[in-house]
Amino acid sequence: MKIIRIFAPANDLIAVRWEEDDLNEFEKIFDRWTDPSYLDDFFSANERDLGDPIWEGMTIAEANKKTRIEAIEFLAKIISISKIHSNERLHELEKIFVPLTPHETDNHQTPRQKAYGPFHPSWLRLYAIRLNNSFVITGGAIKLTQKMNERPHTSRELLKLTRFQDYLRENGILDKDGIAEFLQIEI
DSSP: OOOEEESTSSSEEEEEOTTOOOSSSHHHHHHHHTOHHHHHHHHHTTHHOOOOOOOOOHHHHHHHHHHHHHHEEEEEEEEHHHOOOHHHHHHHHHHHHHHHTTTTTTTTTSSSEEESSSSSSEEEEEEEETTTTTEEEEEEEEEOOSSSSGSHHHHHHHHHHHHHHHHHTTTOOOHHHHHHHHOOOOO
């Protein structure tokens, strides 16, 4: 596993690159969300979820187009945040990343976080672990159902969050000093 700064030299938004992947999770997610062929395959495989009343019976073609437009806006929003002064940048990142569940607490050393795409309602999600003043992207998904464990692709994202938390635990990166050292050395 490698940890990659998304907007060097800043440490506030970083991403995991798993051993089995060529791209880090941030790059991989936005590549998928803007790839019409990938999206056609995804929405064809999950077409029944588009029938949920929240999505108003959207067609595969409509879902494909909506996802690409929203992904471009989402990426533009993150890029614009990356250009602001570091103190304000963290504040803006804290606005888009929220606890994954109501049970995630500030006392937890590595709270799981999620960011929603800019549309309402949005099915785009980025998943991250918060380490001090950094958000480490572990993955992302198109979430068409209410619960993550209802579909294999969102269940995998839960596993990636856990996998990264386990990595931090196994390497003794549990307190603020360990996290600070990790962010200095591993990136």
